[in-house]
Amino acid sequence: MGPNFLDNAFFRNIYCNLSESDDVRCSGGGWLGDGLLPGGFEWLAFLITAILMAAILITLVLNASLVFIWAERRLLGRFQSRIGPNRWGPYGSLTPIADAVKTLFKEDIVPAAADRWVFNAAPVIMMVPSLMVLAVIPWGTGTFLADLNVGILFIIAITSLSTFAIVMAGWGSQNRYAMFGAMRAVALLISYEIPMAISLLGVLMIAGSLSLVSVVEAQNVPFILVQPLGFLVFFIASVAEINRAPFDVAEAESELGSGYHTDYSGMKFGLFINAEFTATILSSAVIVAVFLAGGRGWGFLPSQAWFILKMVPVLFFIVWTRASWPRLRIDQILSLAWKGLIILAFINVAVSAILSFIWPAPSTSELWLMAAINFGVLIVSVFAISSWFGSGPVSTPRMSHDEALPRPRPAGLSAGGDS
Amino acid sequence: MTLENVLLVSSVLFAIGLYGALAKSNAIMILMSIEIMFNAVNIAAIAFSRFTVPAGLTDTPITVTQQAVQRALTGQMLSVFVITAAAAEVALGLALVIVVYRQRGTVDVTDLTEMSG
Amino acid sequence: MNGVEGSSVTDVAFWVVSAIAIAASIMVVTLRDIFRAALFLALSFLAVAGLYILLRAEFLAVVQILVYVGAISILIVFAIVLVRDMPGGGKDNHLKVVAATVAALLGALAIFVSYNSDFTNLDALESSNADVAAALTGTYDLDASNAVGDEYEDQIAVAPPEGAEGTEIGIFSNSTGSIGGLFIRDFVLPFEAVSVLLLAAMIGALALLRQRGEES
Numbered sequence: 188m189g190p191n192f193l194d195n196a197f198f199r200n201i202y203c204n205l206s207e208s209d210d211v212r213c214s215g216g217g218w219l220g221d222g223l224l225p226g227g228f229e230w231l232a233f234l235i236t237a238i239l240m241a242a243i244l245i246t247l248v249l250n251a252s253l254v255f256i257w258a259e260r261r262l263l264g265r266f267q268s269r270i271g272p273n274r275w276g277p278y279g280s281l282t283p284i285a286d287a288v289k290t291l292f293k294e295d296i297v298p299a300a301a302d303r304w305v306f307n308a309a310p311v312i313m314m315v316p317s318l319m320v321l322a323v324i325p326w327g328t329g330t331f332l333a334d335l336n337v338g339i340l341f342i343i344a345i346t347s348l349s350t351f352a353i354v355m356a357g358w359g360s361q362n363r364y365a366m367f368g369a370m371r372a373v374a375l376l377i378s379y380e381i382p383m384a385i386s387l388l389g390v391l392m393i394a395g396s397l398s399l400v401s402v403v404e405a406q407n408v409p410f411i412l413v414q415p416l417g418f419l420v421f422f423i424a425s426v427a428e429i430n431r432a433p434f435d436v437a438e439a440e441s442e443l444g445s446g447y448h449t450d451y452s453g454m455k456f457g458l459f460i461n462a463e464f465t466a467t468i469l470s471s472a473v474i475v476a477v478f479l480a481g482g483r484g485w486g487f488l489p490s491q492a493w494f495i496l497k498m499v500p501v502l503f504f505i506v507w508t509r510a511s512w513p514r515l516r517i518d519q520i521l522s523l524a525w526k527g528l529i530i531l532a533f534i535n536v537a538v539s540a541i542l543s544f545i546w547p548a549p550s551t552s553e554l555w556l557m558a559a560i561n562f563g564v565l566i567v568s569v570f571a572i573s574s575w576f577g578s579g580p581v582s583t584p585r586m587s588h589d590e591a592l593p594r595p596r597p598a599g600l601s602a603g604g605d606s
Numbered sequence: 607m608t609l610e611n612v613l614l615v616s617s618v619l620f621a622i623g624l625y626g627a628l629a630k631s632n633a634i635m636i637l638m639s640i641e642i643m644f645n646a647v648n649i650a651a652i653a654f655s656r657f658t659v660p661a662g663l664t665d666t667p668i669t670v671t672q673q674a675v676q677r678a679l680t681g682q683m684l685s686v687f688v689i690t691a692a693a694a695e696v697a698l699g700l701a702l703v704i705v706v707y708r709q710r711g712t713v714d715v716t717d718l719t720e721m722s723g
Numbered sequence: 724m725n726g727v728e729g730s731s732v733t734d735v736a737f738w739v740v741s742a743i744a745i746a747a748s749i750m751v752v753t754l755r756d757i758f759r760a761a762l763f764l765a766l767s768f769l770a771v772a773g774l775y776i777l778l779r780a781e782f783l784a785v786v787q788i789l790v791y792v793g794a795i796s797i798l799i800v801f802a803i804v805l806v807r808d809m810p811g812g813g814k815d816n817h818l819k820v821v822a823a824t825v826a827a828l829l830g831a832l833a834i835f836v837s838y839n840s841d842f843t844n845l846d847a848l849e850s851s852n853a854d855v856a857a858a859l860t861g862t863y864d865l866d867a868s869n870a871v872g873d874e875y876e877d878q879i880a881v882a883p884p885e886g887a888e889g890t891e892i893g894i895f896s897n898s899t900g901s902i903g904g905l906f907i908r909d910f911v912l913p914f915e916a917v918s919v920l921l922l923a924a925m926i927g928a929l930a931l932l933r934q935r936g937e938e939s
Contacts (some may be wrong), residue, residue: 228734305758337781337899344785347793351765358758364803373797380793397899515898607737607777609844613837615741615774619748621830626752629815634757634802638764641795642748645771648787649778656778656895659843676901676908682780683905689790690917694924696795697805700802701928707806716816720744 198236205232219581222225241322248321252464253283259464259506266510277538279378290457298360298450306359310451315353316345317466324472325400327491338399339391342473343384346428347464350376353447356459360450368446371436371517377426378521383424389539390477393549393557397547399476406480408554415558416535416565418478420528422504425474427520432509436517471501517590526576534568535561612653619646633703633713639697644692648685655681737777744770757803765796779895784901 211442257272257280264271272279297306320342322332350373357369391397393413394405402410411418427434436446448459475481475497484493515523541562546553619642626639660678707713747767754760768791775784907913 230735233732282920302758305762335781336897337785340899342787344789344793347789350793350797354797355762357799358804369802370801373801377794377797408820607734608751609842610838611737612774612778614834615745617833617837618745619771620833621826622745622748622752624829625822625826627827629819630752632757634799634806635752635760638751638760638799640825641764641791642751642767645768645791648783649771649774652775652778652780652783652817656843657778659841660847676904679898679901679905682783682898682902683910685780685783686786687913687917689786690921693790693795694921696798697928698924698931699782700798701931703802704805705931713806 188605191309198240201239202232202236204237244321244332245318245513248465248468249317249461252461252468253287255468256286256464258502259509262503263510264508266507272606287457290454293453295453295455296450298362300361301450302349302361304387305355306450307455309352309356309359310354310455310462312463313349313459314465316348316352317369317462317469319345319348320469320473323399324469324476325403325482326472327489327507330482331400334398334400336396336398339387339397339402339477340384343380343387344382345554346466347376347380349428349462352462356451357364357447358533360447361555362450365447365449372430372447373437373523375434375517375520378524379424379427379528382420382524382532385529385536386414386417386420386424387477387503388532389414389535392536392539393547393554402477403481403483406483408553408558409480411478411480412558413455413554413561414478414535414539416531416568417539418474419565419569420532420535421478422474423528424471424524426508427524429463429470431463431467431505433512434520435517436520444517467502467505468498469578471505522576527572530572531568534564538564609653609657612657614649616646616650618654619643619649630713630715633706633715634700636715637699637703641692641696644688648688651681651684653681653686654677733777737774740770740773740777741769744774758800761796761799761803764799765792768792768796780898782899 260282261271261279265276272282275281297303300603323335323341325331325334325339353369353372353376357366360366388401390410393410394402396405397400403577449458451459472481472494475494479497479501482490482494484490488496538561542557543549546557549557623639623642623646626642627636630636630639655678658676660680703713706718710718712718737799742884744767747763747770750763754763768787772784772787772792775781775787
């Protein structure tokens with residue numbers, strides 16, 4: 188099932204110090220002597236070590252999401268020709284801490300008719316899928332929590348768990364409009380899971396494995412060049428899956444209040460927002476690992492630094508998308524998924540299948556050839572699909588001029604005037 | 607984790623699902639119990655594929671062919687098809703439940719007795 | 724988990740996950756509130772997915788999460804939301820005692836049969852035959868020299884010679900590839916039939932729920 192966890196030096200030290208495992212790599216038991224726990228408790232040592240490693244990684248990602256909150260607000264300010272937060276700390280860098288303190292001090296209102304257990308559990312369950320994905324991402328060579336050999340499919344499956352938290356939030360509020368908002372958000376999420384999964388099929392066919400470490404190793408040419416159509420579909424689908432603009436009908440101040448987190452206040456609301464930012468960071472980490480050859484680079488920096496360096500432009504692009512496009516309506520979002528992205532993803536799968544049948548184990552030059560062919564396919568298919576199924580720049584309901592808003596008729600003018 | 611223990615878990619889950627399917631009066635609850643039974647069957651199929659000798663490896667002398675390696679996972683194939691059929695069945699079952707609710711105003715199966723007696 | 728396979732870690736994990744699955748299923752069939760029952764159903768699906776991972780079926784575990792937890796549970800919850808205002812919730816009908824008896828008898832019968840049957844054990848075979856061990860747990864070579872034909876099914880897997888690198892495609896360590904191979908070789912007809920089944924289910928569900936104007 189991939190490399191053994193005991194190959195990781197940090198894990199091995201903790202595990203061998205805790206347990207009396209007679210595994211050959213634990214020779215001597217580490218610097219604490221013979222192991223702290225008695226004989227039959229290897230499972231406890233394993234559990235403690237695993238929890239410790241997971242806790243370290245989760246803490247790092249949550250701190251990164253704080254930094255990203257600040258960076259996004261400054262960037263949005265610059266995009267909108269204003270300064271952005273600059274009061275707390277140099278360049279406003281302590282703003283997320285101020286936000287957190289403000290959110291903690293807000294009153295935690297629970298509606299009287301709400302289903303208490305479900306209402307309280309929903310924000311927690313919203314955080315969980317966002318954090319589980321970080322277990323399979325290769326943050327550098329040899330730096331991962333688990334090298335599942337179904338890694339890509341694991342990511343898709345876990346991101347589909349966040350629909351549950353939204354439904355629980357909508358139901359827990361016992362509020363008709365929250366439930367409507369929740370159902371719209373769930374419809375959006377399940378519609379965009381399909382293009383997300385199918386666009387990763389092209390990557391699977393070229394890399395030959397679902398394991399993310401193998402995908403990174405197969406990228407002698409980064410897959411953003413070899414699979415441009417797949418990258419486009421996956422990027423749009425990821426931005427939609429994390430409910431960010433321009434797809435944020437669920438959380439925008441639209442006609443249904445604030446959607447499924449209308450009734451939440453205080454830190455529970457803060458958990459929803461933090462879950463969204465953490466999901467953004469992890470989506471960009473997935474994009475870096477799968478499409479940008481995460482961790483691979485020239486040798487003067489360690490691979491973990493390359494990974495984080497590559498995440499920065501992806502996050503910038505996601506914030507740029509938020510600043511640039513207006514919010515789409517829910518019917519526009521759903522028709523984009525079902526009439527646009529799925530067809531493009533299927534075209535991508537078909538072309539990638541043919542290409543990887545011709546060149547089963549592509550070398551670097553064959554990858555460049557595939558990239559050229561795929562770029563041509565990208566341009567042709569995007570123009571074809573958007574002209575056949577698209578409905579113009581902004582689809583507004585078409586009304587003829589006479590059926591538009593009635594013109595006010597001032598009293599006293601001649602009745603024979605035209606309309 | 608032996609085969610008998612996994613089959614014990616599978617049998618207990620099946621019995622729980624069977625009790626729910628027979629003793630509940632809400633159509634959606636019956637559908638949920640049927641899903642539990644499907645899960646129990648899947649566990650049994652996968653346990654058999656994991657713990658028993660596949661059919662290509664039983665003759666003497668033992669030759670391990672590529673086909674035997676793949677056919678050892680026939681239990682998992684059965685589970686894939688069961689999951690797919692269960693998904694289709696629950697979708698249609700819930701559509702029927704909603705149609706019945708629209709016509710009769712209830713999903714209590716003890717009240718839907720027009721065809722009995 | 725190569726380092727701890729067969730040790731106490733998997734045993735403890737197996738009993739914990741099974742206990743969660745069984746407890747969640749009991750909560751599903753005994754709760755009055757249907758929404759809570761649906762949530763516990765999703766929990767039991769997650770526990771069963773964990774059980775699949777312990778049984779070396781990783782692909783099936785993620786498919787279980789993707790299909791059962793991510794789609795079927797949501798579908799059940801939507802149906803519960805659409806048919807709400809039911810006073811009875813999940814009450815039992817008059818067959819409660821009979822059902823409990825029948826279920827208990829069937830469960831006991833299944834347990835009795837499984838404990839008293841003589842299954843050929845793969846682990847026992849693995850420990851006695853090096854080629855089988857190589858094919859099961861990791862690296863083996865496809866020895867084309869003594870293949871009886873050109874088809875894939877005639878290539879014989881042997882344990883790689885000392886020091887050589889075999890191909891790591893053991894029976895359980897690449898279940899995705901093996902399942903894919905089975906789909907297009909041995910099970911191609913059920914595969915196509917299942918796709919027609921799904922299409923028919925989609926069309927049927929849409930046809931059942933089309934609004935006809937005057938209905939609610």
